[in-house]
Amino acid sequence: xxxxxxxxxxxxxxxxxxxxxxxxxxxxxxxxxxxxxxxxxxxxxxxxxxxxxxxxxxxxxxxxxxxxxxxxxxxxxxxxxxxxxxxxxxxxxxxxxxxxxxxxxxxxxxxxxxxxxxxxxxxxxxxxxxxxxxxxxxxxxxxxxxxxxxxxxxxxxxxxxxxxxxxxxxxxxxxxxxxxxxxxxxxxxxxxxxxxxxxxxxxxxxxxxxxxxxxxxxxxxxxxxxxxxxxxxxxxxxxxxxxxxxxxxxxxxxxxxxxxxxxxxxxxxxxxxxxxxxxxxxxxxxxxxx
Numbered sequence: 001x002x003x004x005x006x007x008x009x010x011x012x013x014x015x016x017x018x019x020x021x022x023x024x025x026x027x028x029x030x031x032x033x034x035x036x037x038x039x040x041x042x043x044x045x046x047x048x049x050x051x052x053x054x055x056x057x058x059x060x061x062x063x064x065x066x067x068x069x070x071x072x073x074x075x076x077x078x079x080x081x082x083x084x085x086x087x088x089x090x091x092x093x094x095x096x097x098x099x100x101x102x103x104x105x106x107x108x109x110x111x112x113x114x115x116x117x118x119x120x121x122x123x124x125x126x127x128x129x130x131x132x133x134x135x136x137x138x139x140x141x142x143x144x145x146x147x148x149x150x151x152x153x154x155x156x157x158x159x160x161x162x163x164x165x166x167x168x169x170x171x172x173x174x175x176x177x178x179x180x181x182x183x184x185x186x187x188x189x190x191x192x193x194x195x196x197x198x199x200x201x202x203x204x205x206x207x208x209x210x211x212x213x214x215x216x217x218x219x220x221x222x223x224x225x226x227x228x229x230x231x232x233x234x235x236x237x238x239x240x241x242x243x244x245x246x247x248x249x250x251x252x253x254x255x256x257x258x259x260x261x262x263x264x265x266x267x268x269x270x271x272x273x274x275x276x277x278x279x280x281x282x283x284x285x286x287x288x289x290x
Contacts, residue, residue, distance in 0.1 A: 001099075003264060004115060004127045005222060008136050011101055011129055015057055015142075020099045021092070022059035024051045025110040026133060029253075033194070040189075040196050042250065044077060054143040056103065056136060060092040060150060064110045064253070068117055075279045077251045079117050079164065082157040086121075095153030100126040106220030107132035109211060109254045116256040116272055122158030128260065131221045165246055165271045167279055171286060174205050179244035180237060181206040184255045185277070192290035196250060197281045201290040203248065209235040211249070211257035228261055241266045248273035248280075 014020050026047040033040050046063030055061070062068060067088055070078045080088070094100060100118060102111040111128045118126040129136070137143065165173075173179040183190050183206045190208040192200030202208070213231060215222050222228070237245065245267060247255035252274035259270050273280075280286050 001125065001127055004260070005130050005264060006101060006127045007130055008139055008141060011056070011136075012141055017099075019097060020058075020101060021094055022056045022101045022103065022129075023092070023094075023114060024055050024059045024061045024133070025064055025102050025104045025114050026050055026061075027064045027104065027110050038194055038200070040194050042196060044251070052145065054145055056133070057142055057144045057146075058148045059103075060094075060148055062088070062092070062114060064113055068114070075275045077253065077278075078274050079120065079252075082121060082159055085117065086155045086157045089123075089155035090152050091150075093148075093150040093153050094155055096123070096156050098125060098153065101129055102126065103129035103132045103136070105133050106215070107135070107222070108215065108220065109257050112256040112260040113253045115260055116163070120160055120163040120272075122160055123155075131219060134220055162269075163271055165273045167273070167275055167283070167286060170203065170246060170248070170273045170280075173244070173246060174203055174287075177205065179246050179271075181273075182209045182235065182237070182245060182247045182255075182258050183207065184209060184211040184247055184249040184258045186210050186212070189250075189277075192288075195281075196277065199281045199288050201288040203280060204287050204289045206248075207236040209237070209247075209258050211254040214257060214261050222261070222264075225265070229265060232262065232265065237262070237267075242269055243267075244269045244271070246271045246273055248276040250277045252276045 028045045030043040044065045051061040068080050102114040104110040183202045188194035190202050247258040249255040
């Protein structure tokens with residue numbers, strides 16, 4: 001899609017289109033901070049019970065902590081391998097020609113996580129609902145508790161390896177400066193004032209572009225393109241749309257908000273460090289700076 005961000009008005013007009021499949025990605029990262037120790041704990045959860053109570057008509061549910069992850073990977077919530085990912089998409093009625101519209105509570109990191117995962121597997125027909133579930137409900141649009149009518153479809157994964165980086169590749173980019181590395185976490189985690197796990201700080205050379213700054217704090221919608229352009233430029237992102245960019249966070253999820261925004265601004269040489277700080281932080285063989 002030319003712009004992978006769609007409005008609630010647009011989706012309402014296309015709900016009955018058989019080629020469109022809304023996907024409910026609602027979930028949480030529940031945080032517990034200890035200010036005295038400067039530490040933070042995070043619990044990853046889905047919100048399937050909320051989906052079962054009410055969802056956008058025709059929507060299927062995907063638990064970002066279970067359904068699209070690799071259960072064999074020791075690093076939490078790493079993207080599922082191609083066979084597992086394709087099996088899930090097929091079972092949800094998402095085929096090669098389906099236009100997926102992902103939404104979460106606000107049109108935030110879980111929706112963009114699915115956007116990135118589908119793009120990584122070569123499926124370009126994917127969009128994010130601006131403002132998500134909260135905006136949809138606030139506008140009085142239709143909701144239902146009824147299960148959607150789903151028929152299995154053929155989903156063919158075509159992985160794009162460049163869209164996902166390993167720790168070794170990120171280390172090489174950090175040392176050589178061959179790519180700009182963006183830390184999507186908040187300023188406190190970036191500076192090491194607040195840490196998850198043993199080590200705080202950030203990947204050497206990384207710039208900070210907090211994913212939450214890219215959305216309007218009042219209604220959850222993405223900021224206007226002109227504001228987004230100003231924010232990414234202030235973070236140190238060059239104007240060259242071909243410049244290599246790697247985003248990371250704690251689990252490769254909030255990083256996809258940065259990537260989604262950059263994609264909308266015309267950048268295409270994009271990658272997600274999927275392991276992010278959940279992998280980098282505990283590894284003493286990888287450098288960190290504050």
